[in-house]
Amino acid sequence: MILQTARLILRPFAESDLDRIGELMANEEFMKFSMGPMTRQQTATFLQKVLLWSQAGLPSQFAVIERETGSLIGYCGFLHQEVDGAKEIEIGYRLHPDFWNRGLATEAACAIRDHAFRDLQLERVISLIHPDNHASRRVMEKNGMxxxxxxxxxxxPTIVFSMNQETWQRQVRSATCR
Ligand SMILES: CC(C)(COP(=O)(O)OP(=O)(O)OC[C@H]1O[C@@H](n2cnc3c(N)ncnc32)[C@H](O)[C@@H]1OP(=O)(O)O)[C@@H](O)C(=O)NCCC(=O)NCCS
Known part of the structure; x- marks a missing residue:
């Protein structure tokens, strides 16, 4: 499935994205608040995992494409995590620093949140955020999580943001992603 927002297209990843996503995941700023920049081999493993989730019909990551230029500028979508012994579906995102502070992560995460509850009918989604990651905390706040x-x-140390289907139905469903 392909999702569209005002400025972005979110599409499933393909094997042919390895060069570009490899470039992004080797960037220290792009990988901030993670285990650090990845080698091409590590990125290939990540991409394979994402492709396998998609092939298995599981929630997966989307490539974030800037509509105006067609460039792949990051990822936003679902990750499968185990938190305090419970299986969870996380909304995770990273953008190239050239695209920060324009509301693009908020726009992408909003589209993914709506996809989770409207199309996939998930019961709940979470987001795992380092307390010092103020930009990401804002993205979640702006998305109502x-x-x-x-x-x-x-x-x-990690803050668990969450939203459930009932809250989305009651408070969020009719709002537009900005
Ligand atoms: C987190 C990230 C995706 C945000 O992307 P973005 O497109 O810049 O996000 P948005 O523009 O939608 O929103 C960012 C908000 O954080 C605010 N912000 C940015 N840096 C901040 C800081 N250092 N302190 C406080 N607020 C900050 C912005 O002002 C904006 O809020 P506002 O709209 O109220 O002004 C991007 O910074 C990134 O890729 N970081 C590295 C990877 C990462 O941390 N991913 C998330 C892991 S949980």
């Missing part, structure tokens, strides 16, 4: 708890994830 709220803080559920603080925990430790992969050894890092």
């Amino acid at each position: 709220t803080i559920e708890k603080r925990t430790t994830f992969r050894g890092f």
